[in-house]
Amino acid sequence: MLLRRVITAVIGIPVLLALIYLGGWxxxxxxxxxxxxxxxxxxxxxxxxxxxxxxxxxxxxxxxLLACQAFHWPLVWGILAGLLVIVVGAVVLGREAKSFEGAMTTAWVSLYVGLLFQFLVALRALNQGRRLVFVFFVVIWATDSMAFFIGRRFGKHKLMVHVSPKKTWEGTLGGVLSGVILGIIASPLIHVRWFDGAIFALLVAAIGVVGDLLESQFKRFTGVKDSGGILPGHGGILDRFDSALLALPFAYYLLKGLGIR
Known part of the structure; x- marks a missing residue:
């Protein structure tokens, strides 16, 4: 299991970094x-x-929603287009008794996946976008990795047993602190003050933990261990991006607030 995780990471991380470097289409x-x-x-x-x-x-x-980001159209057009398709296709023309349930689940997932993922493109499009996205993922990965190792070694107090039985307060706080330290170290790279780098990393790391717990709760609700198996040893796309997805819009708007356009 560990070997498969390592092999997937060795292949997948350079691919993701190359995509971040290239940006654009x-x-x-x-x-x-x-x-x-x-x-x-x-x-x-x-x-x-x-x-x-x-x-x-x-x-x-x-x-x-992604097309709106790619072509610089107002995001509301993507929201309305999807809403129209769901309302007409599922509710008005739907013949199944559970079509309304399908409309609700489809709307929630579409907005969760579509709205949050497009912020990866938006973040990359900012000035210094290449460095910003790189630092963002380094903070996410460091938080996740250090939370695992610190929790495994020192964890005694469970964080949320009913959601994620293995997570501990010690591991979570250690992971977040590791992310903050990296944010301070990386602050010159993205041309912000060390304090702003710390706030950026704290926000990303803390919201990332919430995103991880959200996906864990969803998996427990549906009764599955992993969202998928496309990434050997890691699960699915949602398993790997769960922390990043929820943190992306917060990172984007914080950086905009710091004057980065």
């Missing part, structure tokens, strides 16, 4: 692929729970 194309895979992972999870979900409508919606 290569990154947009990769995000579109990530979104589609994430949607079908959710479809499998809802199927395990015997709940209605319209995967093709969700893919249309997340891609509509």
């Amino acid at each position: 290569p990154l947009i194309g990769a995000v579109a692929l990530f979104e589609a895979v994430a949607v079908y992972e959710v479809a499998r999870m809802f199927e395990a729970k015997n709940m209605t979900f319209f995967a093709r409508m969700a893919v249309f919606w997340v891609w509509a």
